Amino acid sequence: MSAYLKIDHIDKSFERGGVATHVLADITLTIDKGEFVSIIGHSGCGKSTLLNLVAGLTPVTAGAILLEGREVNEPGPERAVVFQNHSLLPWLSVYENVNLAVSKVFAGRKSRAERHDWVMHNLDLVQMAHAGDKRPAEISGGMKQRVGIARALAMEPKILLLDEPFGALDALTRAHLQDAVMDIHARLGNTMIMITHDVDEAVLLSDRIVMMTNGPAAHIGEVLEVPIPRPRDRIALASDRSYLRCRQAVLKFLYERHRFVEAAE
Amino acid sequence: MTATARKAPIEAVGRPAEPGKVVPLGRAPASRFDAGRTAASLARNVIPPVIVLLVLLAVWQVSCSGPGASLPPPSQIWTDSYDLIAYPFFEYGSQDIGLAWRVLISLERVGIGFGLAAVVGVAIGALIGQSVWAMRGLDPIFQILRTVPPLAWLPLSLAAFQDSNPSAIFVIFITSIWPVIINTAVGVRNIPEDYRNVARVLRLNQLEFFLRIMLPAAAPYIFTGLRIGIGLSWLAIVAAEMLTGGVGIGFFIWDAWNSSRLPDIIVALVYIGVTGFVLDKLVALLGRVVARTSAAA
Numbered sequence A: 001m002s003a004y005l006k007i008d009h010i011d012k013s014f015e016r017g018g019v020a021t022h023v024l025a026d027i028t029l030t031i032d033k034g035e036f037v038s039i040i041g042h043s044g045c046g047k048s049t050l051l052n053l054v055a056g057l058t059p060v061t062a063g064a065i066l067l068e069g070r071e072v073n074e075p076g077p078e079r080a081v082v083f084q085n086h087s088l089l090p091w092l093s094v095y096e097n098v099n100l101a102v103s104k105v106f107a108g109r110k111s112r113a114e115r116h117d118w119v120m121h122n123l124d125l126v127q128m129a130h131a132g133d134k135r136p137a138e139i140s141g142g143m144k145q146r147v148g149i150a151r152a153l154a155m156e157p158k159i160l161l162l163d164e165p166f167g168a169l170d171a172l173t174r175a176h177l178q179d180a181v182m183d184i185h186a187r188l189g190n191t192m193i194m195i196t197h198d199v200d201e202a203v204l205l206s207d208r209i210v211m212m213t214n215g216p217a218a219h220i221g222e223v224l225e226v227p228i229p230r231p232r233d234r235i236a237l238a239s240d241r242s243y244l245r246c247r248q249a250v251l252k253f254l255y256e257r258h259r260f261v262e263a264a265e
Numbered sequence B: 001m002t003a004t005a006r007k008a009p010i011e012a013v014g015r016p017a018e019p020g021k022v023v024p025l026g027r028a029p030a031s032r033f034d035a036g037r038t039a040a041s042l043a044r045n046v047i048p049p050v051i052v053l054l055v056l057l058a059v060w061q062v063s064c065s066g067p068g069a070s071l072p073p074p075s076q077i078w079t080d081s082y083d084l085i086a087y088p089f090f091e092y093g094s095q096d097i098g099l100a101w102r103v104l105i106s107l108e109r110v111g112i113g114f115g116l117a118a119v120v121g122v123a124i125g126a127l128i129g130q131s132v133w134a135m136r137g138l139d140p141i142f143q144i145l146r147t148v149p150p151l152a153w154l155p156l157s158l159a160a161f162q163d164s165n166p167s168a169i170f171v172i173f174i175t176s177i178w179p180v181i182i183n184t185a186v187g188v189r190n191i192p193e194d195y196r197n198v199a200r201v202l203r204l205n206q207l208e209f210f211l212r213i214m215l216p217a218a219a220p221y222i223f224t225g226l227r228i229g230i231g232l233s234w235l236a237i238v239a240a241e242m243l244t245g246g247v248g249i250g251f252f253i254w255d256a257w258n259s260s261r262l263p264d265i266i267v268a269l270v271y272i273g274v275t276g277f278v279l280d281k282l283v284a285l286l287g288r289v290v291a292r293t294s295a296a297a
């Protein structure tokens, strides 16, 4: 069986003023269709860089990324991104933000009425259908992130890329959004890659957790399977044996074996 | 009691919205309150300048009433130029028309010259802002050209167009285009990387990117440039008309000077000042309306 997404011996360096920074070294990872994979690692290790490579927003230095056997070399709606700071366009309403994506991606494939229904359907998925007329500035941070997710889902992506989607939110809002994402994943079976630095979030949501070593030249230190059956319930999990074991494994990796040394920056 | 009872459901539904954004219930009392506030702010903004104006006129009247005064006092302007003040729209002949007509003729030139500068300036600015190297190479040149006084362009312009009307329009164009280009380019440079990434993921084409992302994102900068540009246009047209002739307000001043009609000149200056003020406020208002509909904060 060939992998849905194949990240094959990737290297990434940035060149600036003749000085090259080696950010990612020899990353290899395969992801199956419908899988939820988290990437966890200390700040600055290259998680966003890796996600941007998969998105096609940055070119790889060496190696290749294959989605369904086809090489990724430019961004496109089949690899939709939920950006860390939502990046909704402030001059468009919530509805228009999603509609911009829908009318571009489904131009010629859906009628106007179908496109409208599709926008509303996706806003509904994230429980934001009631706020279609609001501007991003008029809704809370959590709501913006929901709309960002709706916009990405509305592109009907093969793979959904989330870059610390809940990083800027308070704990309660974050929990709500994690539940929303789990629910969507269960209903639609999307393939998702999520970057996070929150251990509980990673364990709760993922099928596998990819742990990255510190940079420069970060690589995959360890990949952890999360053998917890779905649907998962955060309250029941709090005392679940395998949940605690996974959580401990990630914590050990991050804080014992790959401690973040501030001075190394 | 009733007030809190009415308030409760609003807060429950629209928690994140600011209080002012909850329109339905708040509107009626707000508008009544606004009327009072508008009157107060009108008084605040109108009474001080009127008082200062009256004082200045009085000082002027006193100081220019002596026999050796070189400038006419306000009372003499009122009597000598009564026609111009009281009848802005008279038409006695093709060369003898009210000052409002003259202002409109000048404004038409400004409209053409500045309109072209706005369109071309935004287009060039958008192109330059897209490229770091174009920006680095062209910005110093534009910064220099920007400081060339309007009238310095006139001889070149006359040589190129061989006719006064297109020359005057060209002077307006070339004077007002620089701030539009520079500000648009800076605005485009400052478009957040995130918006560009959104466009790239959606595979927006150049035109879609320009219309859907670039223009609205750079709108605040563009309008700053347009506002500076319209001010320069108005400076330029009055100066250019003094030299190229025609029936605009600028030439009227030159004509009045040649026939020693000082009071007429002073009336024309007031027309020019008020028109420039209104133009500036119009562009600023347009900018605010666009900013509000685009909410580019």
Ligand SMILES: Nc1ncnc2c1ncn2[C@@H]1O[C@H](COP(=O)(O)OP(=O)(O)O)[C@@H](O)[C@H]1O
Residues within 6 Å of the ligand: A014, A015, A016, A021, A023, A041, A042, A043, A044, A045, A046, A047, A048, A049, A050, A215
């Ligand atoms: N465009 C770029 N040019 C140069 N260096 C970059 C660029 N983007 C990221 N980097 C560097 O790559 C490293 C990893 O960054 P990033 O992927 O954003 O980390 P993370 O998301 O894990 O916090 C950082 O040291 C950063 O300075």
Ligand SMILES: [Mg+2]
Residues within 6 Å of the ligand: A047, A048, A049, A164
């Ligand atoms: Mg990051």
